Structures are given as structure tokens and as C-alpha cells.
Amino acid sequence: MNTTTVSRRDFLVVAAAAGGGLLLGCRIGPRRHGSDGQAAADATTADTAATARPSAAFAPNAFVRVGTDGRVTLIIPQVEMGQGMYTAMPMLIAEELEVPLEHITVAHAPPDDRLYGNPMVGFQMTGASSSVRMFYAPLRTAGAAARTMLVAAAAATWGVDPSTCRAKRAVVTHGPSSRTLTYGTVAAKAAELPAPTQLTLKDPQDFTLIGTRAKRLDTPSKVNGTAQFSIDVRVPGMKIATVAASPVVGGKVAGLNEAKAMAIAGVRQVVLLDDAVAVVADHMWAAKQGLAALGVTWDDGPNAGVGTADVVTGLAAASETAGAIARKDGDGAAGLARAAKRIDAVYEVPFLAHAAMEPLSCTVHVRPDSCEIWTSSQVLARAQATAAEVTGLPPEKVTVHNHLIGGAFGRRLEVDYVTQAVRLAKQVDGPVKIVWTREEDIQHDVYRPYYYDRIGAGLDRRGRPVAWTHRIVGPSILARWAPPAFQKGVDGDGVDSAVQLLYDIPAMQIEFVRHEEPVLNTGFWRGVGNTHNNFVIESFIDELAAAAKTDPVEYRRGLLGKARRARAVLDLAAKEAGWGTSLPAGHGRGVSLLYSSWGTYMAQVAEVEVSSAGDIRVARIVCASDCGEMVNPDIVTAQIQGGIIFGIGGALWEQVTLKNGRVEQSNFPDFRVVRMNESPAIEVHLVENHEAPGGMGETATACVGGALANAVYAATGKRVRKLPLHAGLAPST
Amino acid sequence: MVTVNINEKAYDVDAPPDMPTLWVLRDVIGLTGTKFGCGVAACGACTIHLDGRPIRSCVTPVSAVAGKSITTIEAIGQTPAGQKIQEAWIALDVPQCGYCQSGQIMSASALLAGKPSPTDADIDGAMSGNICRCGTYGRIRAAIKQASGQAPAAATKAAWR
Numbered sequence: 001m002n003t004t005t006v007s008r009r010d011f012l013v014v015a016a017a018a019g020g021g022l023l024l025g026c027r028i029g030p031r032r033h034g035s036d037g038q039a040a041a042d043a044t045t046a047d048t049a050a051t052a053r054p055s056a057a058f059a060p061n062a063f064v065r066v067g068t069d070g071r072v073t074l075i076i077p078q079v080e081m082g083q084g085m086y087t088a089m090p091m092l093i094a095e096e097l098e099v100p101l102e103h104i105t106v107a108h109a110p111p112d113d114r115l116y117g118n119p120m121v122g123f124q125m126t127g128a129s130s131s132v133r134m135f136y137a138p139l140r141t142a143g144a145a146a147r148t149m150l151v152a153a154a155a156a157t158w159g160v161d162p163s164t165c166r167a168k169r170a171v172v173t174h175g176p177s178s179r180t181l182t183y184g185t186v187a188a189k190a191a192e193l194p195a196p197t198q199l200t201l202k203d204p205q206d207f208t209l210i211g212t213r214a215k216r217l218d219t220p221s222k223v224n225g226t227a228q229f230s231i232d233v234r235v236p237g238m239k240i241a242t243v244a245a246s247p248v249v250g251g252k253v254a255g256l257n258e259a260k261a262m263a264i265a266g267v268r269q270v271v272l273l274d275d276a277v278a279v280v281a282d283h284m285w286a287a288k289q290g291l292a293a294l295g296v297t298w299d300d301g302p303n304a305g306v307g308t309a310d311v312v313t314g315l316a317a318a319s320e321t322a323g324a325i326a327r328k329d330g331d332g333a334a335g336l337a338r339a340a341k342r343i344d345a346v347y348e349v350p351f352l353a354h355a356a357m358e359p360l361s362c363t364v365h366v367r368p369d370s371c372e373i374w375t376s377s378q379v380l381a382r383a384q385a386t387a388a389e390v391t392g393l394p395p396e397k398v399t400v401h402n403h404l405i406g407g408a409f410g411r412r413l414e415v416d417y418v419t420q421a422v423r424l425a426k427q428v429d430g431p432v433k434i435v436w437t438r439e440e441d442i443q444h445d446v447y448r449p450y451y452y453d454r455i456g457a458g459l460d461r462r463g464r465p466v467a468w469t470h471r472i473v474g475p476s477i478l479a480r481w482a483p484p485a486f487q488k489g490v491d492g493d494g495v496d497s498a499v500q501l502l503y504d505i506p507a508m509q510i511e512f513v514r515h516e517e518p519v520l521n522t523g524f525w526r527g528v529g530n531t532h533n534n535f536v537i538e539s540f541i542d543e544l545a546a547a548a549k550t551d552p553v554e555y556r557r558g559l560l561g562k563a564r565r566a567r568a569v570l571d572l573a574a575k576e577a578g579w580g581t582s583l584p585a586g587h588g589r590g591v592s593l594l595y596s597s598w599g600t601y602m603a604q605v606a607e608v609e610v611s612s613a614g615d616i617r618v619a620r621i622v623c624a625s626d627c628g629e630m631v632n633p634d635i636v637t638a639q640i641q642g643g644i645i646f647g648i649g650g651a652l653w654e655q656v657t658l659k660n661g662r663v664e665q666s667n668f669p670d671f672r673v674v675r676m677n678e679s680p681a682i683e684v685h686l687v688e689n690h691e692a693p694g695g696m697g698e699t700a701t702a703c704v705g706g707a708l709a710n711a712v713y714a715a716t717g718k719r720v721r722k723l724p725l726h727a728g729l730a731p732s733t
Numbered sequence: 734m735v736t737v738n739i740n741e742k743a744y745d746v747d748a749p750p751d752m753p754t755l756w757v758l759r760d761v762i763g764l765t766g767t768k769f770g771c772g773v774a775a776c777g778a779c780t781i782h783l784d785g786r787p788i789r790s791c792v793t794p795v796s797a798v799a800g801k802s803i804t805t806i807e808a809i810g811q812t813p814a815g816q817k818i819q820e821a822w823i824a825l826d827v828p829q830c831g832y833c834q835s836g837q838i839m840s841a842s843a844l845l846a847g848k849p850s851p852t853d854a855d856i857d858g859a860m861s862g863n864i865c866r867c868g869t870y871g872r873i874r875a876a877i878k879q880a881s882g883q884a885p886a887a888a889t890k891a892a893w894r
Contacts, residue, residue, distance in 0.1 A: 082830030082867045215826060222831030223822045223838060225766020225806035232765035240760055265749060283760035284769070285752045357770055357778060357832040357866050406768075406832025407866050438771040634826060638872070642829055645868025668775040668864060677857035679870035 058187035060195065062115040063093060063139060064146040065107075070170060070184025072097070073105045077116035077124070077139075078131040079378060080218060081405035081412070082642070083697045084635035085131050087216045089139055091631055092132075095209040096143030096202060098167040099183070106217055108402040111384040111395075121482060126378045127413050127524060128493075129598045129695025132631055136693050144199045146190075153190035154181040204629070204690050213634035218404065230376040230403040231361040231435060238363065238431040239268055241424065242287040244294075245276040245444050248661035249519055250301040253277055261290035270294065271427045278424045280432055288437065303661040306519045308450075311658065312348070314517050315452035319346075319473045323511030324489025326472075327499040335467025335507030339458025343547055347455060347536040348722040350655035352448035352525055355671055358406020359441050360417040363433040364425035366391060371422065372431075376403040378412040386415045390422040409646070410524030413481070414446045442671055443663040447656055448525030449474045450517070451494075451532045455540050457505075463548020464558070467507040470498050472533065475522050476514045489514060496529035497596035497702070498537060502566050503559035519658060526646055527698030530596045531705065535651065535723065538592035538706025543719060552591050552710060553579055565626050565687075566595055569603040572624035572685055577605035586610055587619070590710025594703040600627040600694030601687075604644070606707035607680075610715045614729035616652055618680040618708065623700060625684065628691030636696050637684045643700030644682055649674040651705035652726050735799050739764065740808035750796035755779045757795045758805060766806040766835050770864070777863030780836040781805050787843040789862075806835035814846035814880075821880035829867035837863045841877050850881050 056065035056073060065073040074093050080086035086106050094101050109116040113123040119138075120130045147167050154172035155162040158179060165174050170183040204210070221227040246252060258270045261279055266286030271278045279290035336342055363374040364387070371391045377383040380402055388395040405412060421434040436444075451474040458467040478493055479486035485493075490512045498510050525531070545555035553574045560567045570593050574580075583589065587609045594602045607620040621644050630636050653672040657664045665671040705723070712729065713719050720728030735746050737757065748757050753772075758764045758781070767790060770778030774789035781790045782804040809815030818841045821827075828834045837860070844851055844859035851859070856874050865873070878884075 082828075084829070215823075216828075218831065219823050219826050219828055222828040222834050223819045224810055225764075225835050227831050228765075229768075229832060231769065232759075234763055234765070283748075283752075283756050285749075285756040285760070288772075355866060357768070357776070357830065357864065359769060405830060407830040409866070435769070438773075438776075638826065638829060638869075641871050642868030645870060646866065667773055668771050669773065673864055673866065674868065674870075675862075675864060676860040676870045676873065678861075679868075679874075682871050 058146070058150070058191045060146045060149055060190070061142045063142040064097065066146070066150070066183050066187040066190070068184050068187050070182050071105065072099050072103060072170065072183065073107050075107045075109050077109045077135060078118070078126040079108070079376065079380070079402060079405055081126065081378070081408040083131070083639060084216060084632065085126070086218050087214065088132060088631040088635055089135060090217060091209050091214055092136060092139035093143035095207055096140045097147045099170045101209065101214055101217065103170060109380070111381040111400045113381045121485070124379060124381045125413070127410060129527075129697040129699065132693045133599065133695055136629070140201055141199060144201050145196055148196040148199060149190045149193050150183050150186055152193055152196070153186035157181060157186060157189060210631050211629070212632065214632055216635070227404055229358050229406045230363070230374060231358055231406070233363045233374040233403070233433060235363065235365070235374065235431045238433055239280045239282065239428065240284050240287055241271070241278045241280040241432050241434045242284060242291055242437055243276055243278040243420065243424065243434055243440065244291055244296060245420070245440070246298050247443060247663075248298065248300040248303050249521065250303050251275065251661070252299045252301065254297040254299040256294040256296045258294065260293040260295065264290050264293055269428065271424050273423055276420060278434060280428055284435060300661055303519045306661045307659050308657045311450055311517045311519060312452065315450065315473050315515055318513050318515035319452050319454050319471060321513060323471050323473070323513035325509065326490045326495040326512050327508060327510040330507030332467050332469045332507045332509030336456060336458040336469065339466050340461045341459040341547065342456065343459070343543060344454070344456040345540060345543065345721055347453040347539065349451050349532045349535065350657070350723055351450050351520060351522070352650055352654050353442050353445040353656050353665070353671060354409045354411040354525060355442060355668070355673060356407030356409055356411055359438055360436040361433060362418050362421035363431060364421050365431035366422065366425045369393070369397065371398045373398065373418065373422070374401045374403070375418055375421070376405040376412060377415060377418065378405070378408055379415060382415045383418045386419045387422045390419060391426065409526040410528065411446065413524050416446065416521070438668070439666045442666050445656070446521045446523035448528055449477070449522040453536045455536060457540070457544055459544065459547060463544070463550060465503070465505045465544055468501070468505045469509045470537070471511040471513060472498060473513040473515050475516045477523055477528065479514065481523065491529070492597070493529040496533065497594060498533040500596050501537065502563040502595050503541065503556070504561050505559070519661065520663070526643070527702035530594065530598070530698065530702035531647065531650065534592065534594050534702045535705035535709060539709045539719070539721065542590070542710045542713065551580070556591070556593055563595070565601045566593060569593070569601045569624040569626050569687060572687070573603035573605050573622050576624065576683060576685055577607070577622035579605060583607065586715060588711045588713065588715025590707045590712070590714055592703055592706030592710065594699060596702070598695030598699055599692065600625065600696060600699045602626070602699050602703045604700070604703045604707040606704065606711040608708060608711040608715055610712060610729065614726070614731055616712060616726055616729065618648055618652070618678070620681045620683070621704065621707070622683045623685065623703070624687065625699070626687035626689070627694035627696050627699070628689060629693045630686065630688070631693070633686055636686060639696045640684045640700040641682050643698065644704050645674050645679060647701035647704035648708065650701070651708045651723055653724050655724050655727070735795050737795060737798055737803060738801065739803045740805060746795065748795050751794045753791050754781070754793045754795050754798050754803070755790040758790065764805055764807055768832055768835050770833065770836070776833070777840060778833050778836040780839040780863065782809070782839060782843060785843070785846065787840050806839060809839060809842050812842065812846065815842040817880040818842045818845060818876070821876035824879065825872050825876045827869050827872040827876050829869055833863060833865045837865065837873055841873065841880070845877065845880055850883055851877060
């Protein structure tokens with residue numbers, strides 16, 4: 001057996017990287033158990049952590065609890081929002097801990113940046129397709145550390161050398177004597193042992209769990225109505241409220257008719273903030289009716305007259321200015337000047353709403369000396385921090401109960417809804433659940449920004465690019481959301497995939513122009529930087545291929561001399577899609593290739609049919625993916641399948657527009673998303689290897705837009721440089 | 734006071750007659766498996782069965798269900814079609830976030846109960862009112878085919894297994 005030995009020094013590094021200093025034997029004491037158990041109550045199995053964890057005898061690190069009854073609870077640092085982390089992360093721990101997946105209980109981690117911080121950002125954060133990438137080593141290490149101590153405890157019980165014992169299925173066996181002890185039996189003894197200074201992690205060849213298509217642990221509760229989302233919370237004495245915030249960013253409440261609302265049966269209270277109004281009632285129906293009855297009028301403030309065109313005007317003007325340099329190879333400008341042929345284009349992508357299926361909600365009980373919150377968040381400690389700030393309480397007096405998330409896609413990386421809920425709840429006696437309507441959700445989102453890109457290339461006589469310039473204009477989300485990450489004028493997320501461009505081009509200049517248009521709040525949206533950049537890059541490389549009169553796959557291939565893994569997925573997707581075979585009239589195939597900071601290589605081939613009226617039907621998507629080591633290939637596949645659907649909506653139809661400062665869309669009838677009858681055949685081909693794991697939550701969403709735009713071009717001869725594609729094909733344009 | 738029969742149990746509910754059944758279920762009775770998604774019958778998350786037919790509970794006033802038989806996600810597994818659908822959902826690991834899946838399963842169960850061998854067109858017809866933002870449509874289609882005993886959801890399943 002070929003094993004990797006982790007030295008104490010490495011272990012320290014790994015543990016520190018996990019934000020898990022506790023890995024080194026600083027055990028969580030009984031008192032801590034109690035509060036953790038509360039905060040980490042119930043996750044995906046019927047049995048709650050609250051019952052399992054206070055009895056846990058052995059708590060060697062922040063992620064593992066073993067009770068004397070043998071019950072194993074795994075505390076999962078990342079939240080479950082559909083992406084499968086409550087299965088993939090337990091697999092990482094269980095593989096090394098040697099426990100069967102079906103025997104474990106999953107618990108939500110409580111808010112704690114120190115214990116559960118994501119090494120990518122240094123605080124608790126589920127997003128950026130980072131979970132497996134960032135926790136692959138720390139969670140395996142946590143499992144291995146716990147197993148090592150359990151084995152040592154059994155060995156000590158028998159008075160034998162631990163190296164003569166092995167663990168399997170939560171049982172330690174002494175090889176020579178065949179004696180066995182269960183984890184539960186030795187849990188208390190293990191808790192007395194010092195943390196190990198040396199750990200042996202499994203050789204990937206010996207994995208029995210990682211790499212398998214293990215069943216998701218959360219599926220059973222999600223088919224019978226028992227899964228608990230934040231919106232499902234019911235606490236004794238709870239009232240239900242719904243809220244209307246100013247329809248224009250920066251606006252204030254001007255007037256309302258409280259008596260009319262209070263006259264509605266079931267309405268208990270009208271709560272007024274300067275920029276929002278809520279009606280508290282016995283149930284959502286009364287709250288909704290009450291809110292409508294208020295007839296709120298607004299002072300719209302400085303953004304009263306703003307429309308989408310104003311935003312575009314501002315971005316276009318900013319695009320005429322030089323940006324901060326994000327990547328510079330050779331002399332792009334000189335290369336352009338020398339080229340035999342020069343091609344320039346402007347690309348635009350619209351504001352987008354997330355429209356996750358679970359509307360935002362937050363239940364809050366503010367007491368004089370404490371605050372209790374039931375919600376769900378991708379940044380749990382930030383939810384706690386904002387509640388502390390609003391109430392003036394110290395963070396430790398704010399308890400946050402997290403829940404399964406009914407879709408987030410980046411929306412719950414913001415805590416605006418928690419801040420607002422606590423502000424409202426401060427005025428309410430007893431617990432209150434604030435639920436946003438779908439209209440409130442669509443009109444008060446933190447939107448994917450409108451981006452405006454100038455891109456240019458110089459071609460030599462054979463049509464090969466000799467120079468490439470790409471100027472990205474948009475707001476910096478990171479400058480607001482994680483200021484230290486915004487360095488030297490470049491938003492690393494905003495330029496993601498643009499700066500990792502794999503094509504062999506001798507001169508290249510990528511710039512970022514930060515331009516804020518504070519008429520809408522903007523933030524992360526499933527692969528925000530990549531989703532926008534990849535559409536631009538892969539559309540434009542297709543333009544170059546067309547100018548060179550070269551097949552789009554061949555053209556790309558010719559520019560991927562050094563990028564072996566990229567070439568492999570491109571070839572695989574093309575082969576499986578039957579690239580080059582004939583299609584009926586009105587159909588077209590398009591290809592796109594993605595590589596970015598996520599570390600995953602992906603190619604997609606889209607086949608579309610465009611009607612004479614400009615309606616686009618997506619017939620088929622073939623995807624080839626190389627994300628390195630896969631913890632669970634079925635979850636990887638699901639992320640690709642779902643990510644493609646999400647990206648199709650974003651590329652074809654979805655957009656948020658502004659008129660008089662107000663978002664014009666309000667609900668699914670006017671914010672068109674993909675439905676079953678529009679869902680294409682999706683074929684997924686996974687490359688298997690043991691490269692470092694790459695991100696998978698957003699990759700397929702980011703990759704599909706360019707493939708679709710190129711397929712539309714192939715079908716119609718029309719190059720649409722502004723999303724959504726459907727609008728670009730509309731007869732009126 | 735309105736009497737509603739939910740999952741074969743009678744509830745006397747103190748609710749105004751125009752109150753959508755969704756809120757009666759969720760906020761008055763406490764059956765939270767049925768989900769709020771849009772409030773305007775545009776997403777299907779709130780789908781329940783009324784005398785076996787799928788309806789959008791967010792726009793169905795409680796007065797319209799009085800005296801009739803409601804089935805929700807909490808009890809759909811006790812019907813033959815519902816049980817098959819749930820089993821297929823688990824077998825194919827259909828859900829991602831899971832929020833829309835109550836409604837998806839209610840729509841699919843009604844489809845299967847009425848059409849033991851639904852075609853792709855039948856599935857489009859019955860399921861296109863149910864939005865899934867995670868994009869589980871391919872697996873939903875495959876699971877319905879599997880639940881109906883149709884040839885191994887061939888095209889769809891082979892594409893990813």
C-alpha cells in the first residue's frame with residue numbers, strides 16, 4: 001500500500017488552512033456541545049444533531065462527533081443548496097474515518113468563521129465553486145485524525161501496538177487476535193488521547209467511497225416534504241410578515257394608510273422602516289392583503305428617472321477609458337496595429353435575477369439580551385454579524401439556525417434580507433417570520449451586473465490571432481463584498497476566465513474598468529465573472545474563426561498547443577456531438593471551451609433550431625468535463641445538467657430591465673426561465689483522472705452561453721453580441 | 734370555519750373563504766411540505782391534489798376545496814403512483830436543492846395515475862408548469878419514465894450513467 005504521510009508540520013498547515021485550529025486537539029468541551037448542538041440542529045436526516053451531539057463522547061475536531069452509542073455526526077462547514085455538499089463532504093470525512101455513509105448524521109455547522117472558514121476567503125462562505133477544492137484536504141485530514149485516535153484508543157484498551165490494528169465500518173480490529181471494538185465503545189477513551197502528530201491519508205487507489213456514485217443523503221427528505229427549509233420554520237408564538245422595500249434604490253417611504261391594513265382580519269401590526277414597510281399577521285395571506293391595503297407611496301429619491309439605457313450609456317463611456325491591467329503578454333496594441341486584419345466588437349450582458357425557487361425568508365426573535373434567527377445563508381457568520389450590529393448585541397448573543405437552502409445561486413452570499421428582517425423584528429414583540437413575495441424577490445435582488453466589453457483581435461494572413469485585447473467594464477462586486485480581494489483596480493472575479501485564456505496568442509492585454517452604477521444592487525450570480533466572460537470570449541473566437549474561414553473546432557484546436565486537457569475535452573465534446581455532420585435547415589451547432597480559476601476544463605457543443613420568427617429551441621447539449629478528482633461523479637453530472645439549464649435561461653431569455661428606477665419584471669410570467677418543455681437532451685462525458693479537484697457548481701452555466709450564441713450564428717448567420725439571445729433575434733431588432 | 738379534508742383527515746380551519754389553500758396548509762395547519770414559489774400559479778411549487786387532480790394551491794381559495802379531498806406531498810407516498818414516483822426520484826437522485834420537488838412529485842404522480850405510460854409529450858404537457866431552477870428536468874423525465882416501467886429511461890439515463 002502506497003500511503004502518504006502527513007507530517008506534523010503539514011498537518012498544521014492543513015489545519016490552519018481549514019480555519020480549524022481545533023484539529024490539533026483543542027477539543028470542544030461539553031458546554032460548547034450544548035450551544036453547537038442547538039445551532040447545528042437537524043440537517044438532512046430525521047435524527048437531529050441536537051440529540052446526537054450532546055452525548056458525543058469524542059469530538060476531536062470541528063467536523064467529527066462520535067457518541068458512546070456509536071453514532072457518528074459530521075458537522076459540515078459548507079451549506080447545502082442543491083449542489084450536493086451534504087453528500088460530497090461527508091464522503092470526504094467518512095472515507096478517512098472509515099464509517100459507512102449510511103450510518104452518519106449530517107449537521108449544519110453553526111456560524112463560526114474560525115472553525116468553519118473557507119480558506120479561499122478566510123471566512124465561512126459557500127460559493128465560488130470552492131467547497132470541494134478548499135475542503136478536499138482538510139476534511140479528509142479531519143476524518144483521518146479522528147480514525148487515528150479511535151484506533152489508538154482501541155489499541156490502548158488491548159495494550160497492543162496501534163499499527164497492528166485497522167479500522168473498517170466504524171469497528172477497530174486487532175489483526176493478530178481478531179478482537180474487535182466499535183467506535184462507540186472506544187469513543188470516551190479516544191477523547192482522552194492527545195491529537196495525533198502524524199497522519200496517514202489514503203492513497204486514492206484505495207478509496208472505497210471517494211469517486212463513487214454514492215446516493216445523496218438529502219434525497220429521501222426531499223421527496224416526501226420533510227426537508228426543512230428556512231421558509232418552513234415554525235416556532236411557538238410566531239407571527240408571519242411580508243415586506244415591501246422601496247421599488248427604487250435609495251427611495252424612502254412617503255406615505256401609507258395603516259388603518260386600512262389593520263382592518264384586515266389577521267393583521268396584527270404595521271412595521272415601518274425608512275426604506276421599507278412590513279405587515280405582521282397571523283398568516284401570509286393576511287400579511288399580503290395588509291401590505292396591499294397600505295397603499296404605500298414612495299419618495300423615489302435620486303434614481304427616480306433611471307432606465308436601462310442610462311446604465312448602458314455610463315458603461316459605454318467608461319469603456320472608452322483605459323482600465324487596470326489584469327494580464328499583459330507582449331504588446332497588444334502594437335500587435336493590433338501590425339496585424340493583417342483587425343476585428344473589434346462590443347459585447348453586452350444584462351442584469352439578471354437569481355429567482356431561486358425558495359423565496360427569501362428570515363425568522364427573528366429579538367429579546368432584550370439575545371437574538372435568535374432561523375434562516376439560511378451562504379455566509380452564516382455574516383448573518384450573525386449583521387444581526388449583532390442591528391441589535392447592538394455581541395455576536396455570541398445571536399444564535400443562528402441554518403437550514404437547507406431552496407436554491408441560492410449567489411443570492412444568499414448577501415445578508416440584506418437578514419439585516420432587514422432584524423430591523424423589522426426589533427419592533428415586534430415575539431418571533432416573526434418575514435417572507436418575501438416572489439415580486440419582492442425579483443425586484444429587490446442583488447443582480448448579476450450589466451457588463452459591457454470591448455474586445456479586439458489582430459489576425460495574420462492565415463487568420464491566426466497575433467494580438468488580443470479585452471476590456472471588461474462593470475462594477476466590482478469584490479470591492480464591496482470582500483474589499484481586500486480587490487487589488488490594483490482589478491476585480492479578480494470580474495476578469496475570471498478572461499485572464500486564464502488558454503489560446504496561443506503572442507500579444508494579449510486584459511483590462512478591467514471599474515464602473516459603478518448604483519441604481520441597482522449587484523452581486524454574485526452563478527459564475528458571475530466567468531458566465532459573462534466566457535460568452536464574450538467564446539463568441540469572439542468564433543468570429544475570428546469565421547473571419548479565417550476555418551471550422552470553429554479546428555480553429556480553437558490550432559490555438560491550444562500547450563493546453564492538453566483543454567484540447568482533450570474539446571475533442572471529446574466534438575466527437576460525441578457528431579461535430580461536422582449535417583443538420584436540418586434552421587439548425588446550427590456551436591462550441592465553447594471554458595477554463596478559469598475553478599481549475600476545471602470544459603467544452604460544450606450546443607445544437608439549436610431557430611424558427612423564422614426568431615424563436616430558439618435548444619435541441620441538445622453535449623458536454624465534456626475534466627474537473628480532476630471527482631468526489632461523486634453523479635453529483636458532478638447533476639451540477640453539469642442543472643448548470644446547463646440555468647445557463648440556457650440566462651443566455652436565451654432572462655433579463656432584468658429598469659424604467660423610472662424600477663425593475664420592470666416581477667414574477668415568472670415576465671422573468672422567463674427554462675421549463676420542462678424547453679429542456680434539451682443533455683449528454684455529459686466525464687474525463688476521469690486524479691488531478692486536483694476543480695470547481696463544478698458554476699462551470700456548466702458559464703460554458704453554455706457561448707455555445708448557444710455560436711449555434712445561433714451557425715443556424716442563422718447572425719452574430720448576436722448582446723444577451724439575451726432571443727431579444728437579439730427578435731424581428732424588431 | 735371551513736372543514737377541509739387533507740390526507741384523509743378532517744380539519745376545521747378558521748380562515749377567510751378567499752384564503753388560498755396554500756396558506757391554510759402552511760401557516761394554519763402546519764403542513765409545510767407544500768411550497769410557496771410565486772403566488773400566481775406560474776411555478777407549480779404549491780401543487781396539491783384535489784380529488785386526485787393536480788391544482789395550484791396558491792390560487793385556489795379554501796372555499797373551493799371545502800368538502801373535497803386534498804392530498805399533499807406528506808401523503809402522496811400512500812398512493813400507488815405517488816409511491817412509484819418517490820422511489821424513482823430516489824433511485825435517480827432527482828432533487829438538488831429540493832424546494833420545487835414537492836410540486837414536481839405531485840404533478841408527476843397525477844400524470845402517472847392518469848397515464849400509466851406517459852410519452853415525452855405527455856410529460857411536457859403535465860410538467861411544464863413546474864419550474865426547477867436547479868435544472869433537474871432531465872432526471873425528472875427519466876424518473877417518470879422509470880416509474881412507469883418504460884424502457885430504462887433509455888436515451889436520457891444512458892446519457893449520464
